[in-house]
Amino acid sequence: QVQLVESGGGLVQAGGSLRLSCAASGRTFSSYAMGWFRQAPGKEREFVAAISWSGGLTYYADSAKGRFTISRDNAKNTVYLQMNSLKPEDTAVYYCAATIRKATKDPSEYDNWGQGTQVTVSS
Numbered sequence: 001q002v003q004l005v006e007s008g009g010g011l012v013q014a015g016g017s018l019r020l021s022c023a024a025s026g027r028t029f030s031s032y033a034m035g036w037f038r039q040a041p042g043k044e045r046e047f048v049a050a051i052s053w054s055g056g057l058t059y060y061a062d063s064a065k066g067r068f069t070i071s072r073d074n075a076k077n078t079v080y081l082q083m084n085s086l087k088p089e090d091t092a093v094y095y096c097a098a099t100i101r102k103a104t105k106d107p108s109e110y111d112n113w114g115q116g117t118q119v120t121v122s123s
Helices: none
Strands: 004-007 010-013 018-024 033-039 046-051 058-060 068-073 078-083 092-099 117-122
Touching: 004 092, 018 033, 018 092, 018 117, 033 068, 033 078, 046 068, 046 078, 058 068, 078 092
Parallel strands: 010 117
Antiparallel strands: 004 018, 018 078, 033 046, 033 092, 046 058, 068 078, 092 117
């Protein structure tokens, strides 16, 4: 098990940037693939990005490609989501998640979830 705590959300104007962080507890963080998901009001949780345990493989939703970058620092037990060129439709609660299995877009494959951080993009 790993405990996850997200931070870095907030209110930003369209076109702006935010960097989300997800700090993990435990010594085995480097064994986990990590993912970022988001959920807007009235919508289902959706995949944003994922990264392999080594950081060598990354995956993005089409909506995130070219604007968002996922990265990790295993020495700091932290995964990041750099979000640029933000749009109002990016407004959501963003969650990080960990899986002992391979990085995937499927939220059901993730066993550990953070509490989420709110991102609001104004037009």
